[in-house]
Amino acid sequence: MAVDLRDQGYPRNDHTPKDEPASDRLVGIYTRLGINQEFDISFVGRPNEATSAQWECFPWAAVRLHRPYSQSQFLPIIFKAEAGCAVATPGSRGFDVSPECSHMNLVTVIWSMIASACLTLAAMHLLVWFRKRTAWANLLFALTAVATAGMAACEVGTMHAQTPEEFGLFLRWFHVPGWLMIVTLVGFVRLYQRAGRPWLAWTVCGLRTVTLILDFVFTPNVNFRQITALRQISFLGTSISVAEGVPNPWMLIGHASLLLLVVFAIDATVTVWRRGERRQATLVGGSIIFFVTAGTLQMVLGMWEIVHMPLTPSLLFMGIVVAMGLELSEGVLRASELSDEVHETEARMALAAEAAGVGIWIWNIALNEVWGSERWMRMFGFASDADVTFENVMQRIHPEDRETVEREIGRALAERVDYAGEYRVVLPDSTQRWLTALGRVHPEANGSGGRMLGATLDITGRKASELEIAHQRNELAHLSRVTMLGELSGSLAHELNQPLTAILSNAQAAQRFMAREHVDLDEVRSILADIVAADQRAGEVIRRLRSLLKKEEVHHQPLSVNDVVQEVLKLMRSELMNRGVIVHVEVAKNLPQVQGDRIELQQVLLNLVINACDAMAERSAGTRRLRICTELVDTASIHISVADRGVGIPPDMLEQVFTPFYTTKVHGMGLGLAVCRTIISAHGGKLWAQSQPNHGATFHLTLPVDARSAEQREDKHE
Amino acid sequence: MPIPRLLVAIVDDEESVRTALRRLLRSAGLDVQTFATGSEFLESLKPGRPDCVILDLHMPQINGFAVLSRLKELHNEVPVVAITGHDTPEARERALAGGAKAYLRKPVDDKSLLSAIESASAGSRKAARVKAKERSDTP
Structure with a gap:
């Protein structure tokens, strides 16, 4: 057109x-x-x-x-x-x-490029700050770049001004980005370089603010009292305007702020240099010192009309922006490299995890968000795109295991220790899986919130095998127990017959007393009380027997080893008496509890006591002595020993006695000690034998102390 | 002269059993002595007393079999009714061979017990009466 x-x-x-x-x-x-x-x-x-x-x-x-x-x-x-x-x-x-x-106007092109470059850099770093609000250095850099762009715009305005008023106006507004430039520069040095004296920083900013205020107080601006004329000079092949007029002495405040900025920058650079960060000192510190000095000189010389040249600080400050940008880019570059490395590591980890069948999860505690790898999501029956919270995960865990898992995770968080646990999950289609999980707490720097990272493995197959083995072990243990009790049947009958005798005879005596003309009621009351007591005793015997005979799943609970010893001695009382065995019991007082199955531990001790009695059968009456001791070993385990004065075990047979089907008894199955060792191993303990031929044998067993019982014990001691 | 009441000794290590048996025998009109151990009983022995012993075979230290042996050694013919809560054919045979007049399983029924005491002590009373007569006939 x-x-x-x-x-x-x-x-x-x-x-x-x-x-x-x-x-x-x-x-x-x-x-x-x-x-x-x-x-x-x-x-x-x-x-x-x-x-x-x-x-x-x-x-x-x-x-x-x-x-x-x-x-x-x-x-x-x-x-x-x-x-x-x-x-x-x-x-x-x-x-x-x-x-x-x-033509392509060189001034316009260069200044436009400065502005565009600065605005682009500013946008990039502003975005960085938006994404990471703690990246204050990036925000300050973005503001520095915006200020430089603003300065460039105002400078072009002055250079192309047609009238003194127009020039004065552009110069006045030039001080706004100028103020922003200096304040953000000081902030950058303080925050990013962690250097520079605070009082100098505050002084520079304060003087610059005063300059800005004065700029709007004076007309046309803080630089000139009056602009009398514009002079056209050639600059970069372009005809541009420079002002002629009366300089404003108040501008000295502005110049002072620039000089102090140079001092501040030198001081900060020396600090950074001494700290050993020489590259940063040279690049950022050096450029700030050089370009601010050059800018200050230009302002002073131009203002006092010592040289006639246009206002071009943005050109100089662009140098600072480039230096700062390079410095920050170094960080961004490193972050990018790290990101690549992390992605590669993640990919490798995911591959390894997938190959190993491991599900990876990260729980952001503050946001209560659980991220899981695809396999992990499948393990818990979550859709791959589902938003998962800690509560969602807990709901999937079997109700019987939930409390333990929650407690252990709580402990891991409180004590900053790793979490490890095995639990069942119930999937939406009601299938049940066994999982094992390991988690590590990564707290935030301030100690709050943080994340927990972990890996989960499906162990349903292994668990099924374990449960099958445990089931078979229980069956065998039960069989062994029943066989053992069969051997004791006579003694056990005696134990039961004693209270029954008391009951029957008391009752029949009472009948006879009641048949008399004068009934002695006190006597009858006394008889009835005795009947009740005997009945209770019979009930106890039956309860003890029943618990040993019934087939139940193993139930570990905190229990006292000394109680187990006493229970066994009660059961064996009659047998020991029949066999003429004298028992010495030396139990340590205040023993901590152990985690165990009462019946299984009774079985082990019963077995050891019966073996000891058998070993002493050939000894003459009065020399059949059995010694049972309990003691605490190094606060972590309890040691129980059962020693006899029997024939002893030859040294080469000390281990063999624990092998299945090894027996020296005519009617023995040879399972007793093998089962005992399996039981003690399942309790995390050890069972072994010592013997001096002809001086008897001692069976030793250790059981780990229940962790909570040990803690209570420590508390008590404190 | 009234016939003195039968004196029966009970030897059992369990107090509840001793007490119950004592009550039962007293209710049947017998005089009763009780002993917690075999040695106590053996130490208390006097000629012609008691008329009968109810002896538990399973006791700590000196058991019923040892008491029977000791009585044999002492030529004391006090009639013994052995009782046991640990009944085995061997124990029965051993007790009877050891001189026990009767062998009863715990818990023991009153009729069985009293009848065993009666039959066991019958011979001894007859013998006692003969001995008493001999003493009275002797100038």
Whole structure:
């Protein structure tokens, strides 16, 4: 589209020289503009009238350009053309179409590039700060870059100012990004470099703020009391404006702030250098010192008109921005490399985890979000895209295991120790799986919240085998127990018959007393009390027998070893008496409890006592002595020994006695000691034999102390 | 001269059994002595007393079999009714061979016990009466 400038109300220059045809002068302009007249331009106005007296004075023209040349937002009048534009500025005598205007204006290009580069960097680092709000250095850098862009814009404004007022206005607004630039620079040094004296920082910022306030107090600005005229000078091949006028002495405050900024930067750089971070000191510290010094010199020299040059601090501060950007980019680059490494590690880990059948999970405690790998989600029966919380996970855990899992996780969090546990999960389709999990707490730096990372493995198959083995062991243990009790049946019958005798005889005596004319009621009361007591005793015997005979799942619970010893001695009382065995019991007082199955531990002790009695059968009466001792060993385990004065065991048979089907008894199955060792192993303990031939044998067993009982014991001691 | 009541000794290590048997025998009109151990009983022996002993075979230290042996050694013919809560054919045979007049299983029924005492002590009373007569006939 072509625009006829006469229609825009601009005056027409009528100084048309006769000596030079317009077409010749246009050819000259086109040549300087680099326009190929033949192909690139066509006139829509009247070219013959478009002539002027001087080269710099071109009255008007309406041209159509067929390819783009340049455009600038800072130049007011644009000849719009179909494919691009030629540019003219209104001059005092019409329109000055200067070749520079149509060229790529170097000042505009450079300053625009500075602004664009700064804004791009600012956007990038602002995004970084948005994503990670603790990255204050990135925010400060973004603000520094924005300030530089703002300064660049104001500088271009001053350079292209047409009037002193316009210049003054752009210079006044220049101080706003200038203030932001200095304040953020100081902040960057303090926060990122962790250097610089605070009082200097505050002084610099304070002086700069005062300068900014004064800038809006004075007219036209803090730099000039008055701008008398604009002088056009050539800068980078472009005609630009510089101001002439009366400098404002208050600007010395601004200059002082810049000088202090240099001092502050030097001090900070020395600190960083001494700290050993020399690259950072050189790059960031060095650039701040150099460019701020250069900027300050330029401001001072320009203001006092020692040199005539335009205001270009943004060009200098761009150097600082680049240095800071490089420094931060180093961090971003490292983070990116680390991210790549992490991704690679994650991929490897996922591959390894998948191959090993392990599910990976991360629990963000503060947000209560559980992330799990696909396998982990499948293990718990969650959809792969489900949002999972800790409570969701707990709901999947078998009700019988839930409390233990919650307690153990709570302990891991409180004590910052690793979690390890085995539990069952009930999936939505009611199938049950056994899982084992390991977790590690990663607390936040401030000690709160944090995350727990872990791995979970499906052990249903292993557990089934274990349960089958345990079941078979229980069956065998039960069989062994029943066999053993069969051997004791006579003694046990005696134990039961004693209270039954008391009951029957008492009752029959009472019947006889009651048949008399004078009933002695006191006697009858006494008889009834004895019957009750005997009945209770019989009940006890039956209960003891029943618990040993019944087939039940193993139930571990905290129990006292001394109680187990006493129970066994009660059961064996009659047998020991029959066999004429004298028992010495030496039990340690205040023993901590052990975790165990009462019946199984009774079985082991019964077995050892019966074996001891058998071993002494050939000994003469009065020498059949059995010694049972309990004691605490190194606070972690309890030691029980059963020693006899029998024939003893040959040294080469000390281990063999624990092998299945090994027996020296006529009617023995040879399972007793093998089963005992299995039981004690299942309790986390050990069972072994010692013997001096002909001086008897001693069977030793150790059982680990119940952890909670040990803690209570320690508390008591404290 | 009234016939003196039978004196029966009970030897059992369990107090509840001793007490119950004592009550039962007293309710049947017998005089009763009780002993917790075999040695106590053996130390208390006097000629012609008691008329009968109810002896538990299973006791600590000196058991019923040892008491029977000791009585044999002392030529004391006090009739013994052996009782036991640990009944085996061997024990029965051993007790009877050891001189026990009767062998009863615990818990023991009153009729069985009293009848055993009666039959065991019958011979001894007859003998006692003969001995008493001999003494009275002797100038």
